[in-house]
Amino acid sequence: MARVDVVEEPFLLEAFLPYQLSVAANRISRLFARRYSREFGLSIAEWRVMAVVGRFGAITASVVCERTEMDKVKVSRAASGLLAAGLLAQAPDPADGRARLLRLSPRGQEVHRAIVARARLLAGELAAGMDAVELAALQGALARLAAHAGVLEAADGEGEAPAPPEP
Amino acid sequence: MARVDVVEEPFLLEAFLPYQLSVAANRISRLFARRYSREFGLSIAEWRVMAVVGRFGAITASVVCERTEMDKVKVSRAASGLLAAGLLAQAPDPADGRARLLRLSPRGQEVHRAIVARARLLAGELAAGMDAVELAALQGALARLAAHAGVLEAADGEGEAPAPPEP
DNA sequence: TGCCATCCGTTGCAATGGAAACTATCGCCC
DNA sequence: GGGCGATAGTTTCCATTGCAACGGATGGCA
Numbered sequence: 001m002a003r004v005d006v007v008e009e010p011f012l013l014e015a016f017l018p019y020q021l022s023v024a025a026n027r028i029s030r031l032f033a034r035r036y037s038r039e040f041g042l043s044i045a046e047w048r049v050m051a052v053v054g055r056f057g058a059i060t061a062s063v064v065c066e067r068t069e070m071d072k073v074k075v076s077r078a079a080s081g082l083l084a085a086g087l088l089a090q091a092p093d094p095a096d097g098r099a100r101l102l103r104l105s106p107r108g109q110e111v112h113r114a115i116v117a118r119a120r121l122l123a124g125e126l127a128a129g130m131d132a133v134e135l136a137a138l139q140g141a142l143a144r145l146a147a148h149a150g151v152l153e154a155a156d157g158e159g160e161a162p163a164p165p166e167p
Numbered sequence: 168m169a170r171v172d173v174v175e176e177p178f179l180l181e182a183f184l185p186y187q188l189s190v191a192a193n194r195i196s197r198l199f200a201r202r203y204s205r206e207f208g209l210s211i212a213e214w215r216v217m218a219v220v221g222r223f224g225a226i227t228a229s230v231v232c233e234r235t236e237m238d239k240v241k242v243s244r245a246a247s248g249l250l251a252a253g254l255l256a257q258a259p260d261p262a263d264g265r266a267r268l269l270r271l272s273p274r275g276q277e278v279h280r281a282i283v284a285r286a287r288l289l290a291g292e293l294a295a296g297m298d299a300v301e302l303a304a305l306q307g308a309l310a311r312l313a314a315h316a317g318v319l320e321a322a323d324g325e326g327e328a329p330a331p332p333e334p
Numbered sequence: 335t336g337c338c339a340t341c342c343g344t345t346g347c348a349a350t351g352g353a354a355a356c357t358a359t360c361g362c363c364c
Numbered sequence: 365g366g367g368c369g370a371t372a373g374t375t376t377c378c379a380t381t382g383c384a385a386c387g388g389a390t391g392g393c394a
Contacts, residue, residue, distance in 0.1 A: 011283040013218045013234065017290055017306065018195050023236050024309045025192035027316040028185050034323060043380095051180045061343065067180065069190050073382065076343060098342040098389045116178040123184055125319065126312065138308045139184065141301065142191045145293060149194040152292065156201060210350095229372060240352065243373060265359045265372040 021145075032122065040115060041085070045070060045078040047115065050104075053088065054112035058101040060093060087111055188312075199289065207282060208252070212237060212245040214282065217271075220255065221279035225268040227260060254278055 013019050029044065036042050042050065048068040053059060056067070064075050079102060082088040087108035093099040104112055127135050180186050196211065203209050209217065215235040220226060223234070231242050246269060249255040254275035260266040271279055294302050 010222050011218060011286065013215065013222070015306070016218075016286060017293055017302075018199050019215070020306060020309045020313070021188070021192045022196055024313040024316070025185075025188045026236075027313050027320065029189055031316050031320045031323065032185050034320075048180065048186070051178060051183075055177050055180070062341085069193075071382065072343070073345090074380095076345095077380095080344090093342095096342080096390075100343080119178065119183060126184055126315065129311065129315070130308065134304070134308065135184075137301070137304055139182070139187060141297065141305045142187045144296065146187070146191040146194050148293065148296070149191070149198050153194065153198045153201075156198065227372080238352065239373065240375090243375090244351095247374090260372095263360075263372080265357095267373080 028126065035118070035122070036115075039118065040111060042115075043078065043081070045074050046081055049075060049078045049082060049102075050087065050108070050112055050115055051119075053102050053104055054109070054116070058091070058103040060096075060099040060101060062099070064102065082108070195293065202285070202289070203282075206285065207278060209282075210245065210248070212241050213248055216242060216245045216249060216269075217254065217275070217279055217282055218286075220269050220271055221276070221283070225258070225270040227263075227266040227268060229266070231269065249275070 033044050036044065036047050040047075045068075048070065049064055052064055052067040056063070059067075061072065061075050061079060064070075064079070065072050068075065070078075079088060079090075083090060086105055088102050089105045089108075090100040090102050093101050130138070200211050203211065203214050207214075212235075215237065216231055219231055219234045223230070226234075228239065228242050228246060231237075231246070232239050235242065237245075246255060246257075250257060253272055255269050256272045256275075257267040257269050260268045297305070
């Protein structure tokens, strides 16, 4: 009789989801970074801060962190760049002396409008050749993946510090 | 009569495809990097090199670049790390004096098997809660996005040097 | 009230990543 | 067959990134 094939099939890197995701995200990110840097002189981090400040009005850096999924250091640096460029203004937070409220300056508002328009255009370009259903499915899948990865990551990190000794 | 709403709806960062993609990819990449670093002491770049060398046998660094979508500097560093760790071996390429052929060392082969098994497990974990159809749709969409972004990027870069003057 | 754990945001530092320069080799065309 | 542009891979340099430590401020609780 023929030998049953115990031969495992080769591992295809290009069919491995984390790899595919990384390649797609990197390419799009690069494309995106190039355009925004060329047209507005903004980095992606700065761009994201503009987007959430434009949407939520006066908010603190820590809220920006939550809404952009960025680290506080990154937000801090992006904000100081935008302040220097005159696109943001900051004011002390009456409710908390440690915090500062960020908002768009008048020029920032103009730039924000342009930025959003450009983003919509880019999103359209990317989605070209995808119908609405497919796009929604993709976005849903990405959201679930991100959430799932978040859970796995948290579960992973948990066991790392094996019960710190009582002080 | 009621004012027609010219009010454009706010820009939702969390519904913007490049952002979603970036968040999902970053989380998964971090998760992945942590596990491989902990279990095998490998970076993602090293991991990718192991994967393609394991699959294709003796290949040159430049081919590894193509198959991993990584820059040659990154491949060079990953390869030297793996050589130092004794997971790869290199031999001069008889067909080209500049190139070196990379292949797995005996220990590299063992590690490769473990790595692949682990990757399959992780892929399964990530895909949990997604049926085969959905997964295939996601992968297809990612592939098309990556390809599309590649085209846009190339088209973008093109116009940058506006026809260099003849020398 | 006075103290302490906690939190906001910035800064310093080490690791990472990519662009460009460099060395060695190739292959082609004259 | 000799020279020259192109290619393989490494090294060098600088920008970006993230972690950890910090100074300033808060709020709850004794």
